[in-house]
Amino acid sequence: MENLIRFGEKFFDELExxxxxxxxxxxxxxxxxxxxxxxxxxxxxxxxxxxxKRLGLAIVDSDEQEKVKEAIEQAAKMAKLNSPDETxxxxxxxxxxxxxxxxNYELKEAxxxxxxxxxxxxxxxxxxxDKNAVVAGGxxxxxxxxxxxxxxxxxxxxxxxGAAYMYLELxxxxxxxxxxxxxxxxxxxxxxxxxxxxxxxxxxxxxxAYNVVTSxxxxxxxxxxxxxxxxxxSYALLPAFSGERLVKETTPLAGKVGEKIASEVITLYDxxxxxxxxxxxxxxxxxxxxxxxxxxxxxxxxxxxxxNYWAKVYGTESTGNGKRDLRSGGIxxxxxxxxxxxxxxxxxxxxGEIDRGYLVDGLQGAHSSNPDNGNFAVTANPAFLIxxxxxKGSAVFLIAGNVYELLQQASEVSREQTVxxxxxxxxxxxxxFENVKxxxx
Amino acid sequence: MENLIRFGEKFFDELExxxxxxxxxxxxxxxxxxxxxxxxxxxxxxxxxxxxKRLGLAIVDSDEQEKVKEAIEQAAKMAKLNSPDETxxxxxxxxxxxxxxxxNYELKEAxxxxxxxxxxxxxxxxxxxDKNAVVAGGxxxxxxxxxxxxxxxxxxxxxxxGAAYMYLELxxxxxxxxxxxxxxxxxxxxxxxxxxxxxxxxxxxxxxAYNVVTSxxxxxxxxxxxxxxxxxxSYALLPAFSGERLVKETTPLAGKVGEKIASEVITLYDxxxxxxxxxxxxxxxxxxxxxxxxxxxxxxxxxxxxxNYWAKVYGTESTGNGKRDLRSGGIxxxxxxxxxxxxxxxxxxxxGEIDRGYLVDGLQGAHSSNPDNGNFAVTANPAFLIxxxxxKGSAVFLIAGNVYELLQQASEVSREQTVxxxxxxxxxxxxxFENVKxxxx
Numbered sequence: 001m002e003n004l005i006r007f008g009e010k011f012f013d014e015l016e017x018x019x020x021x022x023x024x025x026x027x028x029x030x031x032x033x034x035x036x037x038x039x040x041x042x043x044x045x046x047x048x049x050x051x052x053k054r055l056g057l058a059i060v061d062s063d064e065q066e067k068v069k070e071a072i073e074q075a076a077k078m079a080k081l082n083s084p085d086e087t088x089x090x091x092x093x094x095x096x097x098x099x100x101x102x103x104n105y106e107l108k109e110a111x112x113x114x115x116x117x118x119x120x121x122x123x124x125x126x127x128x129x130d131k132n133a134v135v136a137g138g139x140x141x142x143x144x145x146x147x148x149x150x151x152x153x154x155x156x157x158x159x160x161x162g163a164a165y166m167y168l169e170l171x172x173x174x175x176x177x178x179x180x181x182x183x184x185x186x187x188x189x190x191x192x193x194x195x196x197x198x199x200x201x202x203x204x205x206x207x208x209a210y211n212v213v214t215s216x217x218x219x220x221x222x223x224x225x226x227x228x229x230x231x232x233x234s235y236a237l238l239p240a241f242s243g244e245r246l247v248k249e250t251t252p253l254a255g256k257v258g259e260k261i262a263s264e265v266i267t268l269y270d271x272x273x274x275x276x277x278x279x280x281x282x283x284x285x286x287x288x289x290x291x292x293x294x295x296x297x298x299x300x301x302x303x304x305x306x307x308n309y310w311a312k313v314y315g316t317e318s319t320g321n322g323k324r325d326l327r328s329g330g331i332x333x334x335x336x337x338x339x340x341x342x343x344x345x346x347x348x349x350x351x352g353e354i355d356r357g358y359l360v361d362g363l364q365g366a367h368s369s370n371p372d373n374g375n376f377a378v379t380a381n382p383a384f385l386i387x388x389x390x391x392k393g394s395a396v397f398l399i400a401g402n403v404y405e406l407l408q409q410a411s412e413v414s415r416e417q418t419v420x421x422x423x424x425x426x427x428x429x430x431x432x433f434e435n436v437k438x439x440x441x
Numbered sequence: 442m443e444n445l446i447r448f449g450e451k452f453f454d455e456l457e458x459x460x461x462x463x464x465x466x467x468x469x470x471x472x473x474x475x476x477x478x479x480x481x482x483x484x485x486x487x488x489x490x491x492x493x494k495r496l497g498l499a500i501v502d503s504d505e506q507e508k509v510k511e512a513i514e515q516a517a518k519m520a521k522l523n524s525p526d527e528t529x530x531x532x533x534x535x536x537x538x539x540x541x542x543x544x545n546y547e548l549k550e551a552x553x554x555x556x557x558x559x560x561x562x563x564x565x566x567x568x569x570x571d572k573n574a575v576v577a578g579g580x581x582x583x584x585x586x587x588x589x590x591x592x593x594x595x596x597x598x599x600x601x602x603g604a605a606y607m608y609l610e611l612x613x614x615x616x617x618x619x620x621x622x623x624x625x626x627x628x629x630x631x632x633x634x635x636x637x638x639x640x641x642x643x644x645x646x647x648x649x650a651y652n653v654v655t656s657x658x659x660x661x662x663x664x665x666x667x668x669x670x671x672x673x674x675s676y677a678l679l680p681a682f683s684g685e686r687l688v689k690e691t692t693p694l695a696g697k698v699g700e701k702i703a704s705e706v707i708t709l710y711d712x713x714x715x716x717x718x719x720x721x722x723x724x725x726x727x728x729x730x731x732x733x734x735x736x737x738x739x740x741x742x743x744x745x746x747x748x749n750y751w752a753k754v755y756g757t758e759s760t761g762n763g764k765r766d767l768r769s770g771g772i773x774x775x776x777x778x779x780x781x782x783x784x785x786x787x788x789x790x791x792x793g794e795i796d797r798g799y800l801v802d803g804l805q806g807a808h809s810s811n812p813d814n815g816n817f818a819v820t821a822n823p824a825f826l827i828x829x830x831x832x833k834g835s836a837v838f839l840i841a842g843n844v845y846e847l848l849q850q851a852s853e854v855s856r857e858q859t860v861x862x863x864x865x866x867x868x869x870x871x872x873x874f875e876n877v878k879x880x881x882x
Contacts, residue, residue, distance in 0.1 A: 012539065022773065023616065027519075028769065032524070033496070033524060033526075034519050034522060034523055035496075035498060035771065036498045036499070036500060036769055036770050036771070037498070037499045037500070037516070037519055038500035038501070038514050039499075039500070039501045039511075039512070039515075039768070040500070040501075040502040041502065042483065055474070055476075057476060057478070058475045058477070058478045058479065058480075058553075059477060059478070059479035059480070059481070060479070060480045060481075061480070061481040061482065061483065070480075071480070074478050074554070075478070075479075075555060077554060078468075078475050078478055078557055081475060081561050082474045083473070083474060084474055085474075112499075112515060113515070113518065116518070116519055116522060118520050177598070197650070237851045328469065328476065328477055329477050329479070330477070332477065409873060
């Protein structure tokens with residue numbers, strides 16, 4: 001690839017070549033049966049070149065020398081047609097990287113067979129444990145990715161690794177009750193997907209869901225589960241930490257570094273090298289070293305995250321949060337593994353102390369949240385009624401509020417942490433929020 | 442491929458192999474500049490095999506003999522693990538096909554250069570015609586697809602062809618007014634994309650949008666443009682024609698064949714061989730001959746559309762509406778080119794007769810429509826006020842209603858027809874609806 005950088009320097013002042021080779025095997029479930037097994041692999045090369053502050057960007061789905069050369073020429077033609085971006089500074093210089101985690105090579109050659117076998121076992125187990133349950137959907141997959149990014153400043157980073165996931169969606173029918181779709185997940189960097197755990201947790205929630213109770217307008221403690229937290233925070237909170245939004249004046253966190261924006265139990269950071277992370281990257285999408293970036297420490301807002309472009313526009317340094325968008329080829333500010341620190345007591349202990357409240361498993365409508373101010377309006381579904389320290393049934397209700405007000409109401413985080421491979425990977429405990437206003441439905 | 446059918450017959454009672462080879466070049470616009478040029482190509486083979494009514498489905502992104510053999514074995518293993526589908530009848534038999542349209546081979550080897558050049562010309566032209574306009578976004582692409590489907594009943598169909606598209610999104614700023622994003626489109630089976638037409642129509646609409654008027658609650662004639670029609674009908678109306686929904690009792694059209702469900706000006710059919718169609722296919726995703734399927738003729742509902750599976754479950758014949766989902770590998774009931782027949786008079790004549798009403802260019806929220814009953818609630822934006830036969834300004838308002846009631850209110854269709862490459866390709870005139878209740882916003 002280095003000779004291609006030399007080739008590209010004929011056309012550009014600066015040049016970046018990023019090569020992504022990936023392989024993904026997966027299998028899907030529909031209505032108790034395996035509906036599909038799939039093997040896909042491919043290469044993608046993205047050229048970013050700058051000439052007189054004019055940007056050219058070309059994508060080709062190959063890593064062959066000749067095709068990459070064509071893409072470089074394509075990018076050069078494009079740069080000529082564009083106007084200069086006067087705010088452009090430069091591509092990143094090489095940095096100091098942390099030690100690369102050892103990839104798990106058994107993930108590289110995984111066969112769909114092993115996933116089909118796990119899903120079949122999960123379906124069988126779920127239907128044995130609950131004769132009224134249907135495995136409405138589900139999937140399991142193993143992905144492997146090799147990333148090579150290099151630029152004309154001598155930056156050159158190669159990384160590889162993989163992860164596996166599975167989820168099942170159960171629906172129970174008993175008498176006239178049809179439960180909502182109940183999901184459970186596992187995701188990790190090896191093939192030992194916890195089929196039994198996924199089934200056990202899902203079946204337990206289906207069992208709770210058979211007893212449908214009516215919700216009412218009230219102010220109660222809510223314990224949010226990982227799926228609900230990942231949904232709400234991904235849309236209402238995380239975008240606010242983006243340095244691009246600071247520059248564009250679309251974050252409510254502007255000028256608030258050092259201020260308390262959450263209760264003391266909340267510590268939140270981004271770190272791809274967390275032990276549970278699914279992508280332990282030492283460099284981001286443009287080759288800048290990743291690091292642990294603390295966003296909230298014991299309730300205090302610590303700072304923004306940046307990619308190379310917006311950091312230089314603002315006059316600061318990239319925090320290693322440049323994520324590559326493989327559709328557009330561009331770099332956006334994003335997160336690697338968002339971690340919410342866990343607490344000391346178990347979820348069971350936390351629930352055991354609640355006289356009346358709800359365990360919120362899933363949220364609908366979180367994608368309509370407004371990250372400009374943190375406002376959200378969601379439907380809690382599935383959600384489970386807690387009375388006298390025990391889960392008693394399931395209910396649906398509305399929560400309309402503001403994510404920063406909610407963060408101030410956090411009173412405890414559970415010991416258990418779960419990996420949610422959502423839009424962003426989130427590693428999160430359950431969080432208890434006090435006195436949350438809900439509207440019965 | 443035929444030897445692979447023989448190979449697969451060792452494992453299955455029936456077997457289908459579908460091979461998709463595609464190439465797509467595209468270029469994108471962001472804020473007056475070309476942001477990306479891309480070239481992607483690939484092959485995908487999907488195996489559907491049935492043994493003792495047990496289905497196996499495997500996908501591999503290759504058309505190489507050895508990889509396809511592996512996928513066949515993968516599908517065979519899966520079929521063994523699944524339970525029988527007692528409603529399964531059989532894969533389709535070969536049919537009588539219409540004459541294949543001649544593919545336009547200039548689309549097969551198109552370079553992104555030509556698209557970049559067209560977009561640059563579009564940007565330049567738009568900014569010349571309206572100094573206050575920004576080309577906020579846009580894209581142009583050329584796709585080429587080769588489809589080969591064959592099965593163990595002797596069905597064997599190869600088809601190839603391509604299409605090109607472009608769209609621009611303009612935003613105008615004048616004084617304190619910032620217009621909404623104003624879109625215009627072109628899509629066709631050759632490279633002569635109508636850059637001038639796209640720009641002219643978009644700039645005209647931006648010009649109208651500078652004069653913002655307040656909307657109020659009233660009952661007025663509305664003229665829906667192609668983009669609004671494609672949005673609303675794709676979500677609220679078209680799913681109701683699916684035979685699967687007839688079997689599952691989730692269509693309001695059950696038992697209504699021969700009834701009047703729209704005003705007489707509405708004739709709607711699906712036909713991939715319409716001259717303006719972007720994919721002139723003689724066979725659907727499972728090799729069944731396509732045909733012209735009339736859905737509504739002068740207001741009268743003529744019947745449902747079917748794929749092979751649901752037709753046989755119901756005891757009828759496939760109408761050639763089996764569409765392949767390349768993600769799941771499965772076949773769903775869908776449409777090729779939905780055509781709404783045009784009328785005699787021009788849009789200008791129709792608008793010229795309106796004392797007070799609106800031209801509705803785009804709708805927001807159509808995806809939340811309910812196809813089970815036709816109910817919808819949308820925001821008309823951009824929409825343009827018509828007074829005394831002329832467009833006077835732009836407004837935003839709400840329309841909540843039922844698509845079947847709306848269809849009864851249709852009073853005229855324009856002479857001009859436009860191709861909308863939306864979820865389904867739709868070829869549609871403007872439609873005038875009388876006395877539509879709108880809510881000011």
